[in-house]
Amino acid sequence: MPTINKSYNINNEEKSFKKFTNKTTNEHSTGSSNNDILNEVIKHQVALKSFARIIENYEDLIELDTKQYNLDSLFAMDIGGSLCKIIFYDCNIENFDNNEIKELFNSLKNNIFSTEDYGFSGIRDRYKSIKTKNGCIHFILFETQRVKNAVELIFQNDIIKNIKQISCTGGGSYKFEEYFREHYDIEIKKYDEFKSLLTGLNALLKYSPNESYHYKIDNTIISDKPIPDVYDADKKSIFPYLLVNVGSGVSVLHVKDENTFERVSGSGIGGATFFGLVRALTNINSFDEALQASREGDSSNVNMLVGDIYGGEYQSFNLPAEMVASFFGKFAKNGTMDKASDADICNALLVMITNNVGQVAYLNAMRYNLTKIYFSGNFLRSNVIAMKALAKAIHFWSHGEIQAHFLKHEGYFGALGTFFLNNLSK
Amino acid sequence: MPTINKSYNINNEEKSFKKFTNKTTNEHSTGSSNNDILNEVIKHQVALKSFARIIENYEDLIELDTKQYNLDSLFAMDIGGSLCKIIFYDCNIENFDNNEIKELFNSLKNNIFSTEDYGFSGIRDRYKSIKTKNGCIHFILFETQRVKNAVELIFQNDIIKNIKQISCTGGGSYKFEEYFREHYDIEIKKYDEFKSLLTGLNALLKYSPNESYHYKIDNTIISDKPIPDVYDADKKSIFPYLLVNVGSGVSVLHVKDENTFERVSGSGIGGATFFGLVRALTNINSFDEALQASREGDSSNVNMLVGDIYGGEYQSFNLPAEMVASFFGKFAKNGTMDKASDADICNALLVMITNNVGQVAYLNAMRYNLTKIYFSGNFLRSNVIAMKALAKAIHFWSHGEIQAHFLKHEGYFGALGTFFLNNLSK
Missing domain, CATH: 3.30.420.510 (Nucleotidyltransferase; domain 5)
Structure with a gap:
């Protein structure tokens, strides 16, 4: 992700966001309001800022x-x-x-x-x-x-x-x-x-309340704001956990205790895959612009959905019509690519990669019998859409048994x- | 995969292969000989043809x-x-x-x-x-x-x-x-x-010897020809197994016995993702041409490798320099895309999607304690490169405990x- 998201910095978010959106709204204007999007990012960062962040000892x-x-x-x-x-x-x-x-x-x-x-x-x-x-x-x-x-x-x-x-x-x-x-x-x-x-x-999980947070999910409704995890002053409940670090690629670590961990899995489909494919498939040339575009896009112009194959849901196996059967599957057919905007493509890429990371995370958590997954890495930097998608995916697959946790210091x-x-x- | 691979049909493979390669060699000519590639596909199909295929009863x-x-x-x-x-x-x-x-x-x-x-x-x-x-x-x-x-x-x-x-x-x-x-x-x-x-x-596993086959792997050396699975006339050893069907998308079924199965997993990154992205990223417009190109391509022009990040292997965790850290990760940097040919891109896509299917398959096999995975679906039709990659990936991750099996009637x-x-x- 070679271009760094400067626009969402809490210090000057409104100014630079406006500068940024002025550049891009003409290209991918959709029904969604830029103010809504700005508000969501600011709300997220203000919420994180309000978390205590003093390491006393x-x-x-x-x-x-x-x-x-x-x-x-x-x-x-x-x-x-x-x-x-x-x-x-x-x-x-x-x-x-x-x-x-x-x-x-x-x-x-x-x-x-x-x-x-x-x-x-x-x-x-x-x-x-x-x-x-x-x-x-x-x-x-x-x-x-x-x-x-x-x-x-x-x-x-x-x-x-x-x-x-x-x-x-x-x-x-x-x-x-x-x-x-x-x-x-x-x-x-x-x-x-x-x-x-x-x-x-x-160190931050132990000494910095509250480094980690999650989203509350009721059925398919996800909480708007991040919710700080309960800080365990006794530090007893930190281990074990699964750490999924999403940088250019993905590493999955099974962390048993302070001194014991194993790299149990990984994936080459990560943050640089997202941005590399954005650059190859669209005219967008910065990571933050790609994230912004992905909020505005409609990936049903790009992906083959269950409904495209069945004409509706696949009832016997409870697969809804709007579920993705094949990412970029519509592009496999003639006369489809012109219908998709850069924003549609960014959305499809973001959801494809986020879903896949979530699946690899979930399957590894099941394998090692873990109920807590932390996601770190700079792919998630200011990437509220990806974090919420991960939270929902983990909740859905595990029937609420496993919770996705996110970290204020993402990639640091x-x-x-x-x-x-x-x-x-x- | 809307264009059907006609060129590898055993009946007229040489004729149509030549017609096909005449169209494409100028675009992606590399050091590899077309005769070698033709021979490999023919060998594969002749081997399959020689398997008994009579359903006596x-x-x-x-x-x-x-x-x-x-x-x-x-x-x-x-x-x-x-x-x-x-x-x-x-x-x-x-x-x-x-x-x-x-x-x-x-x-x-x-x-x-x-x-x-x-x-x-x-x-x-x-x-x-x-x-x-x-x-x-x-x-x-x-x-x-x-x-x-x-x-x-x-x-x-x-x-x-x-x-x-x-x-x-x-x-x-x-x-x-x-x-x-x-x-x-x-x-x-x-x-x-x-x-x-x-x-x-x-039905075919029970009544048609030998529908299924595998590749023999010694360390990292994979057998050239497919090897028929041993046919179990008593049909005792068929169940349980994991079935990974790779069509436009991917479905993963845990098959417990003749009458009991569950769709335990799936992925939207499948065959139509491969061909959709091929069409969007290259000038190639048919599935068989894309497969052919992927044999000739060098994805190190496209992917970010461990060696690109470390300057060599990542020794402490045994990650070799040529391992992919991030598919399409090189494209995330300026001035990289011109260096990659259509063939390089096809190779990167094929390996990315095949690896991911293999990983989802492996993690599900581990989860349900299964040692046998069958791969079906038309993504694998005449797709020797993908089958061998799957076989190697499953062997590698499971330390030889789990075997990948392939099927003569792929998508039928x-x-x-x-x-x-x-x-x-x-």
């Missing part, structure tokens, strides 16, 4: 030695197939006993906090920041194809010279290792992707876990 | 009263989302005691057997015909969008007037009911789709089962 969790003489431990990165996630810890600099470092740190902060947009693709997710006793954890996102640019925009020259090592996870920690060494004389300290992911997630757990692991291991 | 199985005064019971149809399958039973007409019907029957036979191609899309699958004690069952395929044409080509005017009722299954038995009544005064006698499918399949079981049910129920 964060300083117990990691023993960060702020008296050190370098800035290395304040950063962590997770360089994935599409997106590069960066953690910056703004700690209390009074603890620094080196004046040169203090100055550099102040200049770094000025640079980072002077804006929320960095270059073409960078963004700071302000509403996701986490306060700790002595500081604040910040979350920054770049496209992986602009990671070199990111380094220069965030760190700038003076800082780079004072960084010896950056803790890093994701495939990019291998792929860009040589580049960092050659260009900046920075060593990449590598952390395993899944271990980081789970360290970050488990790998970077966050790397940050924790790096400081814990000192 | 067919006359016990159905009690067909050939002395009846109409031709109705000699036909059965299965009208699906993409394809219409027709059964014609060529029985011993000496049993007919009505001369007018005898004459009509002879004219019908002359019409059907004078060719193997009917109109634009119709084909008779000669090498799939099944000899019985007193006759032969024939298998004919049309595109569903040409079903009206099919009726006129097969039955012709005189015959239609003498047909009062046709037994039929699939969604089209509902959708086209009115049309048959109004235009031909023919009643559609409807049979449930899954019941027909299983009646046809179970619904029509065949309807034919059996219609005659049994008399």
Whole structure:
């Protein structure tokens, strides 16, 4: 998902949403009101913002030695197939006993906090920041194809010279290792992707009420707003769970306890499949525009429905007429493609991929007898339509036995876990 | 899959294959030799042809009263989302005691057997015909969008007037009911789709050695030729099994015994998804051309591989560099689409859809503790590349515990089962 959704940032959502919709409404105008859509996204983000997000005992969790003489431990990165996630810890600099470092740190902060947009693709997710006793954890996102640019925009020259090592996870920690060494004389300290992911997630599930939320479903009616999960102060009920991480691709982890997990499944049909096919099939060229279009589209112009085959429902097996029999099945017939708009195609792709992720998740939850599924990863970033579809699908298939849970820090757990692991291991 | 693969028909494979490849080689020429590909398809079909295919006790199985005064019971149809399958039973007409019907029957036979191609899309699958004690069952395929044409080509005017009722299954038995009544005064006698499918399949598994076959896999090496399953004359070992029917969409049935089954799962990512996306993304316009192209394509120009993210394998979790992380993930980045040919795209689509079907099949087999999966449906018609991919995927995920089985009559079981049910129920 190389283009980052800047328009739904809670900080400036209305302004940039309008800018965005001005660009697109002419192309995919349908009956749905843009105000409704704007309202839904804002409501979702305001609801998340209102969740408590203070890690009271964060300083117990990691023993960060702020008296050190370098800035290395304040950063962590997770360089994935599409997106590069960066953690910056703004700690209390009074603890620094080196004046040169203090100055550099102040200049770094000025640079980072002077804006929320960095270059073409960078963004700071302000509403996701986490306060700790002595500081604040910040979350920054770049496209992986602009990671070199990111380094220069965030760190700038003076800082780079004072960084010896950056803790890093994701495939990019291998792929860009040589580049960092050659260009900046920075060593990449590598952390395993899944271990980081789970360290970050488990920490927030344990210490940050309420990181996770769900949607309430009555029959087929889904609650409008996300509902925070009940925070278990005793941390007894966290495990076991199934984690379904939807980034460029999909990984499915069976998490048994704090220290035991297994990658039990995965799928190559993920977030980059969605955006790759959007780009190949439509004139839409940004991820947020594709999400917006998918809200407006009608995929019955694209998909072959049970009703198209039966002329109605398939009664004996309770398959309703509007159920999808074959995604993109209408396109298999002559004279069909002209009838479908870009928005219709985006909707079909989003539902196809979301449904498939939901099915793989559900079947794995059944297999390991789990009643709790967490969905993480940046495919779900501001992607209310996908989250609601997942929630409904899991509810439907499991007859309400299994609940889909979503996470405020969606795709940041790998970077966050790397940050924790790096400081814990000192 | 609206265009029917005529080129791989065993009867005229070389001639039509050449005609076909002449059309396409310029567009997707790669290093692979067309002769190799031709040889593989021929080898596959010759191997299947050599399997015994006589139902010795067919006359016990159905009690067909050939002395009846109409031709109705000699036909059965299965009208699906993409394809219409027709059964014609060529029985011993000496049993007919009505001369007018005898004459009509002879004219019908002359019409059907004078060719193997009917109109634009119709084909008779000669090498799939099944000899019985007193006759032969024939298998004919049309595109569903040409079903009206099919009726006129097969039955012709005189015959239609003498047909009062046709037994039929699939969604089209509902959708086209009115049309048959109004235009031909023919009643559609409807049979449930899954019941027909299983009646046809179970009959051939029990009475037709060897309907089913598999591929032998040693590590990652798959046998070149299909290997007939051992025929169990006692019929004890048929049940239970998982049936994965891949037509336009996918249905997954847990078959417990002769009379007990459940539709436990399904997927909207099926055969018509493949061909619909082929048509939308490439200049290829026929199903067989798409299959051919997919053999020649290199999907690493389309998919994001583990190696693209890591720069190599992801060692700790044993994910090899060439493993797909995200289908169509490369297209999510700028400047990538021009590098991919139509053949590359066809290959990516075929592998994406086949892998996904395999995963849904495997997870359901695990869930119901089944070690035998049968794959049916016309997506697998002459689709050796998909069958081998399924066989390898199931073997890999299950560590050899679960075996994928394929079926000579791929997509015809619904029509065949309807034919059996219609005659049994008399």
